Amino acid sequence: MNLVRKVIHFLFPSFCEICQKPLDDLEVLVCNSCYFKLPFLKNYCQKCGNVDLTYSEVSYCGKCLSLKFYFDKFIAGFKYEKPISNWILEAKFKENFLLAYQLGRLLNKTLSLKVPSVDVVIPLPLSKGRLKKRGYNQSFLIAYGFSGKKPELNLLFKTKETQPQMELSYKERVENIKDAFLALRDKVEGKRILLIDDVMTTGATLNEASKALKKAGAKEVYGCVVARA
Ligand SMILES: [Zn+2]
Numbered sequence: 716m717n718l719v720r721k722v723i724h725f726l727f728p729s730f731c732e733i734c735q736k737p738l739d740d741l742e743v744l745v746c747n748s749c750y751f752k753l754p755f756l757k758n759y760c761q762k763c764g765n766v767d768l769t770y771s772e773v774s775y776c777g778k779c780l781s782l783k784f785y786f787d788k789f790i791a792g793f794k795y796e797k798p799i800s801n802w803i804l805e806a807k808f809k810e811n812f813l814l815a816y817q818l819g820r821l822l823n824k825t826l827s828l829k830v831p832s833v834d835v836v837i838p839l840p841l842s843k844g845r846l847k848k849r850g851y852n853q854s855f856l857i858a859y860g861f862s863g864k865k866p867e868l869n870l871l872f873k874t875k876e877t878q879p880q881m882e883l884s885y886k887e888r889v890e891n892i893k894d895a896f897l898a899l900r901d902k903v904e905g906k907r908i909l910l911i912d913d914v915m916t917t918g919a920t921l922n923e924a925s926k927a928l929k930k931a932g933a934k935e936v937y938g939c940v941v942a943r944a
């Protein structure tokens with residue numbers, strides 16, 4: 716630990732979100748013993764995140780062999796279960812900015828070896844209307860914590876105001892989010908991009924955003940979320 720970090724750590728000690736034990740410098744959000752009890756997502760389909768893979772399905776589930784996805788791979792840290800789900804809700808709706816940032820760091824710690832090397836890490840954007848209403852984009856803060864630097868915001872835009880996906884059926888979700896994103900060719904062409912969001916449910920949103928990036932010439936797009944619902 717360098718001196719500056721030591722001083723910051725001394726002045727602003729942080730505590731485990733679960734058991735309140737003081738954290739050391741390598742622990743993020745929770746202490747090590749609580750960390751290993753988190754609901755990690757394991758052995759999931761690398762397209763849709765389905766966890767019920769059979770013995771013969773190694774990377775993709777049978778359903779995904781016939782579906783077209785625009786992202787090259789789906790990567791997730793956790794199942795959408797407590798305490799992860801509570802933290803995500805707090806980061807999204809209760810303006811807990813630090814928690815959102817720390818969730819990004821926690822995701823990075825958890826996935827470090829599973830994330831392919833990329834040129835740029837960006838959050839899934841909100842539409843102008845939604846951003847104005849909520850005031851911030853939690854996925855921006857997660858991406859910030861994940862990469863340790865301020866994500867670029869001038870690559871991908873959500874140009875269509877859509878209904879919240881939560882209230883819709885799968886078919887409606889696909890229709891609702893269709894052509895909702897726009898990517899700038901001069902910013903994304905030839906790049907390998909890691910697209911970060913808080914939760915993935917059906918993958919319809921991630922897929923549409925990836926479609927826009929691929930259409931604008933992105934070389935590879937990886938969809939990465941804190942939790943798979
Ligand atoms: Zn703890």
Ligand SMILES: [Zn+2]
Nearest residue numbers: 760763776779
């Ligand atoms: Zn699948």
